[in-house]
Amino acid sequence: MRKVIVVTHAGLASGFKQTIEEMIGGQPHLYFKEYDSTQPLDDFLQQVEALVRASDADAEALILTDLFGATPQNVALIAAKSSTVAVLVLSGINLAMILAAVNEMAQAKDLQDWAARVISAGQSGIMNVTELLD
Amino acid sequence: MIGVLLVSHSDYAKGLKKSVEMIAGNNEQFQALAFDEEDSLDSLKAKILLSALQLDTGAGVIIFVDLLGATPFNASVVCAKQLEYEKHDIRVLSGMNLPMVLETLGQRIQPNIELDTLYPAILKIGTSGIQEARQYISENSSC
Numbered sequence: 001m002r003k004v005i006v007v008t009h010a011g012l013a014s015g016f017k018q019t020i021e022e023m024i025g026g027q028p029h030l031y032f033k034e035y036d037s038t039q040p041l042d043d044f045l046q047q048v049e050a051l052v053r054a055s056d057a058d059a060e061a062l063i064l065t066d067l068f069g070a071t072p073q074n075v076a077l078i079a080a081k082s083s084t085v086a087v088l089v090l091s092g093i094n095l096a097m098i099l100a101a102v103n104e105m106a107q108a109k110d111l112q113d114w115a116a117r118v119i120s121a122g123q124s125g126i127m128n129v130t131e132l133l134d
Numbered sequence: 135m136i137g138v139l140l141v142s143h144s145d146y147a148k149g150l151k152k153s154v155e156m157i158a159g160n161n162e163q164f165q166a167l168a169f170d171e172e173d174s175l176d177s178l179k180a181k182i183l184l185s186a187l188q189l190d191t192g193a194g195v196i197i198f199v200d201l202l203g204a205t206p207f208n209a210s211v212v213c214a215k216q217l218e219y220e221k222h223d224i225r226v227l228s229g230m231n232l233p234m235v236l237e238t239l240g241q242r243i244q245p246n247i248e249l250d251t252l253y254p255a256i257l258k259i260g261t262s263g264i265q266e267a268r269q270y271i272s273e274n275s276s277c
Contacts, residue, residue: 008153009232011148011149012149012232013149015142015146015147015149015150015152016146018144018149019142019200021144022144065267066153068265073267090264090265090267091263091265091267092263092264093264094230095229096202097264119264122264123261127202127228128225128227128253129202129226132211
């Protein structure tokens with residue numbers, strides 16, 4: 001069993017949740033958690049750790065974070081390090097990455113392969129499209 | 135100053151704007167729009183045109199869209215084309231993420247910055263901001 005956990009600053013993860021639900025409906029293995037700066041950091045860490053832990057023993061998790069080096073990613077890295085299941089943390093999340101993470105969840109041969117597919121989808125979706133419909 | 139508009143299905147654009155404001159505070163000439171279930175393509179285009187016109191003070195506008203090939207993308211590109219005839223300079227960039235928007239807001243305050251030099255740097259930041267952090271963990275695991 002695999003799962004995806006989206007961890008961001010306040011606003012973004014819940015925005016993603018709304019958009020994903022409108023586009024493809026609710027997803028059973030997709031979780032969202034966001035960091036509000038008024039919240040104690042330890043509470044936030046415990047919540048992310050609980051999402052990583054709450055699974056079968058053989059589960060693998062991909063944590064998608066918004067910004068390299070910022071609090072959500074740092075907390076995700078700590079949660080990944082203390083996890084007994086395999087976890088990879090990616091940064092720079094966009095919509096294409098979440099869709100790819102969901103679509104490739106079952107097909108990817110291992111966690112590393114899954115992460116590579118998600119990164120590739122995220123990066124290839126970034127372009128100047130101004131002249132694309134000419 | 136170059137205007138910045140975020141457009142997505144549902145609340146992703148508004149959520150991204152909120153996260154940007156948590157990190158970088160409130161910014162002028164910065165708006166987010168949702169393509170809601172009750173919207174038609176025409177009503178979305180009307181919202182984009184109105185926002186783009188409000189945001190353009192002569193330096194042009196960057197419209198960030200959520201996904202390549204979907205409705206917010208289509209509507210934005212059509213609006214950009216229409217505004218071009220009215221001498222508004224608009225660029226539409228797909229695959230928006232937090233690093234791209236933060237970089238844009240940081241760079242657009244530079245003196246004499248222009249859309250044509252700004253947008254390639256934004257695309258690069260967006261792409262390089264997508265990475266795996268495992269190497270980062272192993273490099274820091276001894277700390």
